[in-house]
Amino acid sequence: VQKILRERFCHNCTAGKLFGMEQQYRHLLELLRRTTVHGESNSALVIGPRGSGKSTLLNHVLKDLREMEQVRENLLENPFLSGLLQTNDKVALKEITRQLQLENVVGDKVFGSFAENLAFLLEALRKGNRTSSCPILFVLDEFDLFVHHKNQTLLYNLFDISQSAQTPVTVIGLTCRQDILELLEKRVKSRFSHRQIYLMNSFDFKQYIKIFKKQLSLPAEFPDEPFAQKWNNNVQLLAEDKAVQDVLQQLFQHSKDLRSLQLLLMLAGSAVTVHHPLLTAADLQEASRQHSTDSKANIVHGLSVLEVCLIIAMKHLNEVYDGEPFNFQMVYNEFQKFIQRKAHSMYNFEKPVVMKAFEHLLQLELVQPLERPWARAQREFLLLRLLLDSRQIMEALQLYPNCPTDVKQWAASSLSWL
């Protein structure tokens, strides 16, 4: 079970059906079908926030397209480029030529200068025409990164081909940026056909629960049939459980991203063992707690009392000066005041020791220097900023084990003790 689930969540596989994007699916499929069957050139952008299933949609469409008879015979090639990998046009061009297996590919490499390659590819694409050349599908993942290439040469050329009587091509860009069109240069924009397919996770909570069930249930071809049935029943029960619904509701309110759901289920699913064969509501709750913990506050738990005291001193300083930056000397003075007046359990540390603790905080990035070149100024007078919110500090202190009471009091009573 664990293996199946893990595969499903980690590999981001397309096992699941598409949710709430039938219209977009039809649109894209029709578009690509026309390119392959009629040799019509096109360009389109798929836009949607992260985790909304852009790649999933495209993969689905491609899979279905390959199953169509006419298409398969037409030998559809598709260079797949990612903006994160092909960081400039030169690399992208080489990659295209390589993936197209054109004739200047030697082994696995493409030689020649950038100019030669561009001329070669353009020549190659120019030679074809609508009826005789086999259509090519360009997929540009992270499309927004291609926009930043110099002069947008690659995009211009791709769109230009798609708008002229050359080899039929379809250019599909995947991006999460809503303002992508404003980034295109005017002549590139003019050549783009302005087909935009928007994906918005537009489902509501009921569908969310359904997805949850689908993600967890075991497939029919699971070898151990009775167990699969038991598991699936359990999943059904879980979905109706109030506690589980609360957890899911909370997650849903935070993000509609399916990947976060998968992450949660992954955490919960790892609790499943031979002795603990079925998933319980408690597992999910635990996972949710892990999922939503505050990373910085977690760090505070591991600090020494002295360091916690310093953080409290910084917090007070922030309150007094309303978020203005401070330096070590100010923090030390504040700390001294506390030691002299209130502290009963605290030992009066010497300045170098406090300095050491302070630097530790700096390394943990709980405090951040304001300006970069800090070799210049003396360390004591370097301006700093606290990266924690006062609320975070208070919450962390509540959980802090064996915290001296006077320290706690000091933290709570902001100005009154003066």
Added chain:
Amino acid sequence: MNTRQQSKLIYSWYGKPLGSDRKLRTSQYKGILITSESSKTETCIQLGDFILVEGMNADQPYVAQLVDLYEDGAQHKRAVVHWFCRLEEIPQNKRKMLKREISAQEVFFDQVLGYDTDIAAETIIKSIMVIPLHLGEELPVITLNKEQTFYVKQSWDGKCFKVLSPDTFSKLKEANKTRGVVTNSSKASIPSDIFTPEKKETESVVRSATKPKKIDMGIESKHSSSKSSLSKERHSQRVANNDIKTPTARKKLELNSPTKSKGRLLGYEVLGLLDEDCDAIAPSEPSATKRKVKFTNDILGSPPKIRCSNDKSKSTSQSAEHHRRFSDTMRLSPYTKVKDFDDKDKNIQEKDDIPSLGGYQSSQSPVMTPRSRRTCVQKTSALIAEQISMLDQEDFLSDSDSSYSSSSEEEDDDDDDDVPCTPEKKTKSSRIFSTPKSSRKSAVHTPAKTQRKTPLKGTPRTPRNATPEIPRRIQVAQEPTSVLEEARLRLHVSAIPESLPCREEEFQDIYNFVESKLIDGTGGCMYISGVPGTGKTATVHEVIRCLEQAAENDEVPPFQFVEINGMKLTDPHQAYVQILEFLTGQKVTATHAAVLLAKLFSTPGPKRKTTVLIVDELDLLWTRKQNVMYNLFDWPTQRHSKLIILAIANTMDLPERIMMNRVASRLGLTRMSFQPYTYKQLQQIVSSRLKGVKAFEEDAVQLVSRKVAALSGDARRCLDICRRATEICEFARQKRAPEIVRMAHITEAIDEMFSSPYVNAIRNASLHEQIFLKAILAEFRRAGVEEATVQQIYHHHVALCRMEGLQSPTVSETMAICSRLGACRLLLVEASNKYLHMRVRLNLSQDDVMYALKEE
């Protein structure tokens, strides 16, 4: 080598002035003396001689007959010539009228008017032979000095080919005779310390032993071959004068040339060049003899490769043309195998003469597919009988020289399928042959060299030989079946309409401009501007198409058309490379190309056609020093350039804005700007495309046109919307009967394309994301500044959550929300290392956010 390269050629008159014209202050001469200083050769060319004149391309000098020589008032030596034209100079479409194969050596008596017959005497390279022949006559096979001998059979007057009139024929013949005398006399003045003639001499000695009949031919060829190297020398010397002294460039030129000189000299020249590279003249002799030995071996062993039997179609031809090809295929086929084959050949021989003959024959049809070549060989076999008489014994050398290639070729032909090359490669080679390509020519280098260097089996082909092509599709593309599909096909931007509606005026202006310049034979620039999608490039292409048609009908002089696009260049300087490649087919580096082009456009090319150059996306050719633009616009102002430039860009004030004064002034004042289309024009464009297809409602078209005209006036956009509307219509149609595109569909398409995605995105965001946006608004209102840190927003967020009774998120979760919104660009965020102090700004107006959130 180098010193000789740089030696000057001195042109001086031969004899006293024959007569002079006081008024024009010219004096005429009967001959010109060309002296090369270092090699101490001296050649005399007299009136009536046939000469080679420097052309655009170093490898393709023009052929002409010298008519007059004079010195003009400014002491410039001038020459009046009568041109002959090569096959390459005749337009492709007219070549068909010949209805026979033309050898590379055949030229036509040129009767086209309009070429400049008055040239500078310095452009004369050397004298050659032009032999007039009757139409039916076969070309005599003179293999040795192919390059220096040309044949005339017909005349060409720009429209059709005619048989030479008897008096021109006799005139030419006569000229030839007198010329023979002259060359003989001048021969004496050639010292024999040049190695090329020396080698030749040894060869001709060998040959003369076998056939005394041919001896004077040999001598003559010796003479001319020495000059051929001379001409090359001179060319490269010119280049050197233009201050590129890089040896590589020169070498390249020289390495290139032998491949193109079709003929027997090839081997020797290459050899000579190799020696020169080594910078040692002394060793050239031994190596020459070594080579010679090889040949003689071959003579003993291999020459015959033809069977007289039926499979003659397989045997073939060791023409220079093939020679070239085989240098290619040889890389694939193993060297050793060839050797074996040689041995085998020994047995089959007997008919020595035919092979070379057949080969020669097929070399006369340079552009021929291997398949057609085979059939043509059968044809040639009929001619062989005739030729044998002229052939005598056919010099052995021609056999031996090509024995490598020929045997390898047979090998290739015989085991075409066994040779370890993939089918794809094979098809490639056939493709190449069917389409003469200029890039190809330059790709192939000295065959003899590569032959020896890459004998390995299955050596990966060098990328430069690759043909750029996308594999063909297996199934034919479906033709549109329904009305809507038909309409969509026509509405695609790529579909080329028969005429461009609404741009008649601009079309006429550009047409008139180019036409007048063409007829005058002068140069000029025109700057065309307009926002994207207003039909600039389409109109210019239409003009060119019309002019080409007119040129075919001889209404305007013929011209060359070159197009470059700033966006399709990786670097502005690449423009030179592309232009040069279009014009001459050479492939060189950018700086070298610039020099060559400058020379090309600044020197008076006697027979050069006018060039029409389209520079699209001009603004991208901008460099800091603007030298690319400067050069481009400077060339047309030169007297002899014959260059017309049509520059296209988006911005109207580009010359004033980014160009330096000197560039802008050269661009001139001929400007034209394309206005964005009005809605009436757009409507006309769409309906003209849809003529005959009833797919759109009249109102629907009008709606699109009005919408687009109000936004941008971009015709591409208009067509795209219409296309999308047909798709939407098709979806809807599936339920009901076929229908035409209505208003509703158009509206839907427009909404789809122009609607702002932001509002929709906000509505579909998760609850906390929406609360976060609300918190941002609250913070902005509180602070009065449209910028806030995450910490401040977080406080508001927590407060809002408390009001709604929700569990407040932790800081980490808030940060995650923030970065998600930032990725969608609903928010503009700083680099994330500032954590809580990261500043956040809205990427859309506050009203939009409020509107989107209120709807909930």
